[in-house]
Amino acid sequence: MTDDNPLLQPWTGEYALPPFAAVRAEHFAPAFRQAMQAHLAEIDAIAQSAEAPSFANTIAALDRAGRLFDRVGGLFHNLTSSETSPDLQAVEREMAPLLAAHDSRVYMHGALFARVDALHQRRRELGLSDEQVRVLERYHTDFVRAGARMDAAAQKRYAEVMQRLADLTTRFGQNVLADESGFQLVLSNDADLVGLPDFVRAAARQAALERGVAGAAVITLSRSHIVPFLGFSERRDLREQAWRAWTSRGEHAGRNDNRGVAAEILKLRLEQARLHGYASYADYALADTMAGSQEAVTSLLMQVWKPARARAIVEREALEALALSRGEPTTIEPWDWRFYAEKVRQVRFDLDEAAIKPYFALERITEAAFDCASRLFGLSFVPRPEIAVYHPDVKVYEVRGAGGTPIGLFLHDNFARPTKRSGAWMSAYRLQSKNGGSRGDASVLPIIVNNNNFAKGAVGEPTLLSFDDARTLFHEFGHGLHGLLSNVTYERLSGTNVLRDFVELPSQLFEHWLEEPEVLKRHARHYLSGEAIPDALIEKLHAARHFNQGYETVRYTASALVDMAAHARPDVAVADVVGFERAELERIGLPAGVGLNHRLTHFQHLFSGSGYAAGYYVYLWAEVLDADGFEAFVEAGNPFDAAVAKRLARFIYSAGNSIEPGAAYRAFRGRAATPQPMLKQRGLVEETTA
Numbered sequence: 001m002t003d004d005n006p007l008l009q010p011w012t013g014e015y016a017l018p019p020f021a022a023v024r025a026e027h028f029a030p031a032f033r034q035a036m037q038a039h040l041a042e043i044d045a046i047a048q049s050a051e052a053p054s055f056a057n058t059i060a061a062l063d064r065a066g067r068l069f070d071r072v073g074g075l076f077h078n079l080t081s082s083e084t085s086p087d088l089q090a091v092e093r094e095m096a097p098l099l100a101a102h103d104s105r106v107y108m109h110g111a112l113f114a115r116v117d118a119l120h121q122r123r124r125e126l127g128l129s130d131e132q133v134r135v136l137e138r139y140h141t142d143f144v145r146a147g148a149r150m151d152a153a154a155q156k157r158y159a160e161v162m163q164r165l166a167d168l169t170t171r172f173g174q175n176v177l178a179d180e181s182g183f184q185l186v187l188s189n190d191a192d193l194v195g196l197p198d199f200v201r202a203a204a205r206q207a208a209l210e211r212g213v214a215g216a217a218v219i220t221l222s223r224s225h226i227v228p229f230l231g232f233s234e235r236r237d238l239r240e241q242a243w244r245a246w247t248s249r250g251e252h253a254g255r256n257d258n259r260g261v262a263a264e265i266l267k268l269r270l271e272q273a274r275l276h277g278y279a280s281y282a283d284y285a286l287a288d289t290m291a292g293s294q295e296a297v298t299s300l301l302m303q304v305w306k307p308a309r310a311r312a313i314v315e316r317e318a319l320e321a322l323a324l325s326r327g328e329p330t331t332i333e334p335w336d337w338r339f340y341a342e343k344v345r346q347v348r349f350d351l352d353e354a355a356i357k358p359y360f361a362l363e364r365i366t367e368a369a370f371d372c373a374s375r376l377f378g379l380s381f382v383p384r385p386e387i388a389v390y391h392p393d394v395k396v397y398e399v400r401g402a403g404g405t406p407i408g409l410f411l412h413d414n415f416a417r418p419t420k421r422s423g424a425w426m427s428a429y430r431l432q433s434k435n436g437g438s439r440g441d442a443s444v445l446p447i448i449v450n451n452n453n454f455a456k457g458a459v460g461e462p463t464l465l466s467f468d469d470a471r472t473l474f475h476e477f478g479h480g481l482h483g484l485l486s487n488v489t490y491e492r493l494s495g496t497n498v499l500r501d502f503v504e505l506p507s508q509l510f511e512h513w514l515e516e517p518e519v520l521k522r523h524a525r526h527y528l529s530g531e532a533i534p535d536a537l538i539e540k541l542h543a544a545r546h547f548n549q550g551y552e553t554v555r556y557t558a559s560a561l562v563d564m565a566a567h568a569r570p571d572v573a574v575a576d577v578v579g580f581e582r583a584e585l586e587r588i589g590l591p592a593g594v595g596l597n598h599r600l601t602h603f604q605h606l607f608s609g610s611g612y613a614a615g616y617y618v619y620l621w622a623e624v625l626d627a628d629g630f631e632a633f634v635e636a637g638n639p640f641d642a643a644v645a646k647r648l649a650r651f652i653y654s655a656g657n658s659i660e661p662g663a664a665y666r667a668f669r670g671r672a673a674t675p676q677p678m679l680k681q682r683g684l685v686e687e688t689t690a
Contacts, residue, residue, distance in 0.1 A: 005027050007028065017447065025090070028076050028088075035071075038066075054126075059136050059139060062116070064437075078390075078449060081420070082449070083417075089174055096166040104158070107146035108158075116136075123137070138493065157271075165268050169610070172258055173421065176250050176604055177421050179256050181418035183245050185242050186216050193217065199464050202461065206459070207219070219242055225455050243335035250602040259578060262607050266574045267575075269567065272284065282564060285567065289499050290499055297617045300675075304553060309550070309590075309591060311683075315550045316337075316593055319337065319341060331593075332592070351537075351541070356466070358528065360464060360524060361462040361527040362464070362473075365470045368519055372640075376648070377645065381397040384398050389411060393417075396409065398410075406445065413452070415454055420451070424476050426479030428446060428447060428496075430446055431446055431495055446494075450480045452472060462527045474511045478506045478509060481510065481653055506653055508619070508626040509626040521535075549683045557620070559596045563615070564614060565580075565584050580600075581600050623681070625673045628669065629669060632668070651667040
């Protein structure tokens with residue numbers, strides 16, 4: 001298929017985008033095989049060079065190697081996440097262990113590692129720039145953490161473990177998607193719809209239309225469906241049905257059962273860590289993070305857990321009181337919490353989600369994000385509707401810098417669909433670098449995509465977001481800016497290729513601008529009248545910002561503590577993930593009626609890949625940084641202060657991994673972060689006034 005395989009031909013379209021319309025699932029396996037062969041040939045050539053190892057002929061060359069492999073992989077992994085099919089999933093299962101084996105061949109290449117190791121030992125004597133030292137150190141770490149220093153027998157077993165893990169994590173993600181896309185709660189009459197505002201009904205009818213369910217409304221397991229349904233439906237029986245389906249994903253006997261899959265992943269990760277000489281997988285994972293140790297992570301989590309748990313118990317008492325006043329059961333179950341919390345919020349703050357959403361049309365909030373990026377960083381986003389991509393819902397923008405020069409392409413993929421995994425994430429079809437071309441003399445512009453899973457509005461009607469949805473859009477756009485603003489030489493250091501507990505800083509920091517009154521007044525406009533959001537409603541939003549934070553914080557922190565406990569076992573891996581989770585929640589004292597952000601059987605952060613394994617804590621770690629970091633703008637008296645924004649762009653959004661993250665933050669802020677702003681942001685400490 002080499003001659004007619006579009007994946008192996010030059011991509012000649014604008015921005016060298018993939019030829020989406022020409023690509024079929026059967027193109028990927030042969031393209032991957034040829035790309036892997038070409039990559040290994042490049043690796044062999046570097047390793048077998050007769051020249052003494054130098055930065056140019058080893059590290060810079062290594063950074064350029066495998067571009068065909070990366071190109072094919074970038075398209076494949078984005079499609080399997082955003083627009084998959086049974087045929088693509090079959091290829092994904094076939095290729096997962098083969099791709100893992102390829103990684104092992106690259107990073108266990110003895111002759112190549114010998115060159116990298118020799119340079120690493122002499123890195124301070126080579127007259128390298130700071131960025132060159134950094135990329136050399138990161139590549140050396142990559143090799144070591146992939147088993148380059150192990151003996152032959154250990155390397156053989158390590159490669160086997162990694163191939164099996166690739167197979168299992170692929171199955172885990174596909175199982176979750178099968179449970180999500182296979183469920184629909186059909187609301188067939190007025191009695192099923194009681195309590196639901198117009199915006200929930202409209203989204204549910206649109207979902208029914210898309211799924212071919214005539215004359216009814218449908219609630220799916222997309223968060224933008226399930227959360228408002230749990231918040232407004234007066235039908236306690238239907239709330240329970242929806243909640244149980246949402247929280248039991250991956251926990252059903254049969255082909256989509258993730259209980260055994262997750263247990264085997266934990267077992268193999270423990271073996272992986274031991275092959276490296278670590279007592280537990282958590283120790284191995286945390287060795288290459290800002291936190292550095294289990295003790296540092298647990299200390300931060302418990303600093304938040306204790307006040308959040310106490311707050312959640314007080315919040316539950318308020319819900320029980322309201323239920324009692326309505327003559328309803330006062331035992332608050334997990335499917336009741338959001339419902340009664342919405343009622344309490346209405347009473348305390350005169351704040352109704354149905355009154356908020358008309359001001360948060362998707363198009364308006366997208367404009368708000370773009371405008372903030374323009375005012376902070378001088379960017380402009382030029383729509384390019386003529387550029388065809390992988391789905392008609394995806395909007396394409398050319399991103400231009402302050403001088404009007406293109407700096408990248410941005411794809412905005414906002415709607416939930418059965419072919420798309422749940423959640424929200426940023427990804428890249430191509431990373432920025434200045435080390436492109438055969439000699440490293442070409443700049444490469446990034447192609448960045450943001451994925452959300454919003455419930456699409458009815459035909460001809462705007463998609464209205466909750467404030468939480470709007471925050472998600474800003475969060476992912478912050479990740480997107482991290483990729484788009486990247487300004488480094490080497491791809492290994494580009495954009496979000498940073499330590500895991502630093503990667504959430506640019507995204508969480510960008511969320512702050514959504515709450516700024518001047519941003520809301522400019523962009524939060526009623527979708528019918530065009531009127532700006534009233535000052536009184538902004539004040540209510542700010543007054544209620546700490547409402548229900550005990551519940552939200554406990555749900556997140558409990559998930560992070562369970563993650564850490566599951567990966568910290570030094571002796572025998574968890575065999576019964578459901579029983580272990582239950583026991584761990586009982587041990588830490590999860591308040592009744594709260595539940596978790598993610599249960600282990602569908603916890604894709606942990607088990608659809610290894611990126612957040614023993615690492616779900618990173619959102620809280622980064623929150624310490626983002627809350628402290630935004631204080632720099634508060635202290636300057638202007639959320640768009642030019643001097644602070646310039647430092648933010650240089651050291652946080654543009655630096656990638658070219659600077660050690662602690663040093664990067666200190667360069668931006670002038671000092672290390674302190675946790676007090678984070679605790680204040682969550683309402684877990686009393687605010688004081690001078």
